Amino acid sequence: MIRKLQKVDINNVADIWLDTNIKAHYFIPAQYWKSNLELVKELLLQATVYVYEDNQKILGFIGINGEYIEGIFVSEAMQSQGIGKILLNYVKETRSKLLLNVYQKNAPAISFYQREGFKIQNSGVDEATGEKDYVMVWQTHSSSRISDC
Numbered sequence: 001m002i003r004k005l006q007k008v009d010i011n012n013v014a015d016i017w018l019d020t021n022i023k024a025h026y027f028i029p030a031q032y033w034k035s036n037l038e039l040v041k042e043l044l045l046q047a048t049v050y051v052y053e054d055n056q057k058i059l060g061f062i063g064i065n066g067e068y069i070e071g072i073f074v075s076e077a078m079q080s081q082g083i084g085k086i087l088l089n090y091v092k093e094t095r096s097k098l099l100l101n102v103y104q105k106n107a108p109a110i111s112f113y114q115r116e117g118f119k120i121q122n123s124g125v126d127e128a129t130g131e132k133d134y135v136m137v138w139q140t141h142s143s144s145r146i147s148d149c
Helices: 007-024 030-035 037-046 083-092 107-115
Strands: 002-004 048-054 057-065 068-074 097-103 119-125 132-139
Touching: 002 083, 007 030, 007 037, 007 048, 007 057, 007 068, 030 037, 048 083, 057 083, 068 083, 097 107, 107 132
Parallel strands: 068 097
Antiparallel strands: 002 048, 048 057, 057 068, 097 132, 119 132
8 A cells, every 4th residue: 555654654764765775875885874864754754755555564665856756765675576666656647757866876776767667868976975876757658639629
């Protein structure tokens, strides 16, 4: 089941965020993620976050700000089981365009987003970490309609 983040969820969601970032971003010191944990908890409570829950246990979440995906995080034990895709499809249903940043060294994430229809738009550098990243974009393929006047 997908539902909005509640304040009571914050520690579980933050744990998934921290564990996933440390493992996926082996090229960034773990201390970087740990030092940002409290700030991230505050930001998550202010953001639009949807959690994927099964048997009252949060297994993943997606954070979104307008058309921008702040991140998709799935607990390590549940990765590659379709939860990220379910969360992504959930937000795709209400938007015609989505964009995100992904580290260039995070090949599994790039592959995931490409499979889901995202295209690399440009590359840059994440100022906080100094790591190269890509901006990836997804857009609906709706054909232009001629209105009946």
